Amino acid sequence: xxxxxxxxxxxxxxxxxxxxxxxxxxxxxxxxxxxxxxxxxxxxxxxxxxxxxxxxxxxxxxxxxxxxxxxxxxxxxxxxxxxxxxxxxxxxxxxxxxxxxxxxxxxxxxxxxxxxxxxxxxxxxxxxxxxxxxxxxxxxxxxxxxxxxxxxxxxxxxxxxxxxxxxxxxxxxxxxxxxxxxxxxxxxxxxxxxxxxxxxxxxxxxxxxxxxxxxxxxxxxxxxxxxxxxxxxxxxxxxxxxxxxxxxxxxxxxxxxxxxxxxxxxxxxxxxxxxxxxxxxxxxxxxxxxxxxxxxxxxxxxxxxxxxxxxxxxxxxxxxxxxxxxxxxxxxxxxxxxxxxxxxxxxxxxxxxxxxxxxxxxxxxxxxxxxxxxxxxxxxxxxxxxxxxxxxxxxxxxxxxxxxxxxxxxxxxxxxxxxxxxxxxxxxxxxxxxxxxxxxxxxxx
Ligand code: NAD
Numbered sequence: 104x105x106x107x108x109x110x111x112x113x114x115x116x117x118x119x120x121x122x123x124x125x126x127x128x129x130x131x132x133x134x135x136x137x138x139x140x141x142x143x144x145x146x147x148x149x150x151x152x153x154x155x156x157x158x159x160x161x162x163x164x165x166x167x168x169x170x171x172x173x174x175x176x177x178x179x180x181x182x183x184x185x186x187x188x189x190x191x192x193x194x195x196x197x198x199x200x201x202x203x204x205x206x207x208x209x210x211x212x213x214x215x216x217x218x219x220x221x222x223x224x225x226x227x228x229x230x231x232x233x234x235x236x237x238x239x240x241x242x243x244x245x246x247x248x249x250x251x252x253x254x255x256x257x258x259x260x261x262x263x264x265x266x267x268x269x270x271x272x273x274x275x276x277x278x279x280x281x282x283x284x285x286x287x288x289x290x291x292x293x294x295x296x297x298x299x300x301x302x303x304x305x306x307x308x309x310x311x312x313x314x315x316x317x318x319x320x321x322x323x324x325x326x327x328x329x330x331x332x333x334x335x336x337x338x339x340x341x342x343x344x345x346x347x348x349x350x351x352x353x354x355x356x357x358x359x360x361x362x363x364x365x366x367x368x369x370x371x372x373x374x375x376x377x378x379x380x381x382x383x384x385x386x387x388x389x390x391x392x393x394x395x396x397x398x399x400x401x402x403x404x405x406x407x408x409x410x411x412x413x414x415x416x417x418x419x420x421x422x423x424x425x426x427x428x429x430x431x432x433x434x435x436x437x438x439x440x441x442x443x444x445x446x447x448x449x450x451x452x453x454x455x456x457x458x459x460x461x462x463x464x465x466x467x468x469x470x471x472x473x474x475x476x477x478x479x480x481x482x483x484x485x486x487x488x489x490x491x492x493x494x495x496x497x498x499x500x501x502x503x504x505x506x507x508x509x510x511x512x513x514x515x516x517x518x519x520x521x522x523x524x525x526x527x528x529x530x531x532x533x534x535x536x537x538x539x540x541x542x543x544x545x546x547x548x
Pocket of ligand 1: 250284286304337363364408441442443
C-alpha cells in the first residue's frame with residue numbers, strides 16, 4: 104500500500120499533522136521511536152510543569168503566613184511528585200494515541216529511516232519493513248545540545264534536562280549551566296524545594312531574548328531569595344561536580360547543562376539534497392522544504408523551538424498539502440511564549456530591542472501588575488510588570504511583555520491583539536472580566 108503521507112516523529116507537530124490529514128480522509132502513517140507526544144509531553148513541557156506545580160504547592164504552604172495561614176510540619180515527597188508526573192504524562196500520551204486511532208491513522212513504533220525519494224514516492228524503512236508514501240513530513244524534533252566543554256563527556260555529575268526529569272531524588276546542590284528557559288525553570292523547581300542553586304550564564308543577562316526590564320524583576324527576586332546567578336560567566340571546564348568559570352571554581356553534587364537544543368536529523372541521511380541552515384531544515388511559509396514532496400515542522404526546522412509553534416506549523420502545512428482554500432499562514436509575529444518561573448513571565452510580539460533593530464518607532468507603556476485588584480489580593484509582596492509596545496504611526500499593539508502570576512493564562516488575549524493588529528482604540532472596546540489579573544491589559548491602554 105502507498106500512503107498519502109508518511110510522518111516521522113509523533114510530537115506536537117507530528118501528531119497534529121497526522122490527526123488533521125487523517126480527518127480529511129487521507130491514508131497516513133506515523134513513525135515514533137520512543138513515545139507519542141515527543142519531547143513536550145514526555146521529557147519537556149508537561150513533566151516540568153507537573154513537577155513545578157508540586158514545588159509551588161510546597162513553596163506556597165511554607166510562605167502562607169502572609170495570607171494569614173500557618174502551616175506546620177509542611178513536607179514533600181519528591182518520589183511521589185515524580186510518580187504523579189508520570190501518571191499525568193501517561194494519561195496524555197494515551198489520549199493522543201486514542202485520537203489517532205479514532206482517525207484510523209497507522210502508527211508504527213520504531214526508528215524510521217528514509218531509504219530513497221523521487222518526486223512521486225518516498226521509501227521509509229522501520230524495523231524489517233519498508234513503507235511507501237507520496238509525501239513525507241519530517242517532525243523529528245530536537246535533542247539537548249552538549250557543548251564542547253572539557254570534562255563534560257562521561258561525567259556522572261552532569262545532567263541534561265531529561266536526566267533531571269527522570270531523577271527520583273533531589274540533588275543536594277546543583278549548578279545550572281545556561282540561564283535560558285530550561286535553566287530558569289529548573290532553577291525555580293530546585294530552589295522552591297530547598298536545593299541550593301547556582302546559575303551560570305555566558306551572556307550579560309539571563310533569558311537574553313526576553314524584555315530585559317521584565318527579566319530584571321525576576322533576577323532581583325531570585326538573587327534576594329538566595330539563588331546565585333552569575334552572568335557574563337563562561338564555563339571553561341568540568342571535573343565531576345566542579346565547574347571552572349572565569350578563573351573561579353564552583354562545586355555542586357549535580358551540574359545541569361541547558362545551553363540549547365539542536366535539530367534531530369537522524370534517519371534523513373538519504374535526503375542528501377535537503378536544504379539546511381544552521382543545522383535546521385529550511386522551510387517556506389507553508390513548511391515545504393526545497394524537495395517537492397518533503398515538508399518539515401517543529402524543532403527540526405530550527406525556527407522557534409516551541410510546541411505551540413510546531414502544532415500551528417503542522418496545521419498550516421497539512422492545509423497546504425491538501426490544497427485547502429483559503430491557504431492559512433503562520434503569524435510568526437504573534438507567537439506567545441511563557442517562562443514558568445515564579446512569578447511567571449509571558450510575552451508576545453516584539454521587544455523594545457527588536458523595535459530598535461527594525462527601526463520601528465514605538466510608544467512604550469508600562470504599568471505595575473498591582474494596578475489589578477485581583478493581583479493585589481493574591482500576590483503579596485510582588486509588584487509585577489506589564490509593558491506594551493504600540494506603533495507610533497498607527498497605534499497598533501506590537502508587543503506585550505509581562506511578569507506576574509498568572510500571566511501565562513491571559514497572554515493569549517495579547518496574542519489576539521498583536522495577531523490582528525488591533526489598535527489601542529480597538530483594545531479599549533474589549534471587556535475584561537473583573538476582578539481578574541487580565542484587566543491589566545485594559546488598564547495599560
Ligand atoms: P535557550 O537558548 O533558551 O538558553 C540557553 C542559554 O544558555 C542561553 O542563555 C545561552 O546564552 C546560554 N549558554 C550557552 N552556552 C553557554 C555556556 N557555555 N556557558 C553558560 N551559558 C551558556 O535554550 P534552553 O534553555 O536549553 O531551551 C531549549 C529550547 O527549548 C528553547 O528554544 C526554549 O524556548 C525551549 N523551551 C521552552 C520552554 C517554554 O516554552 N516554557 C521551556 C523549556 C524549553
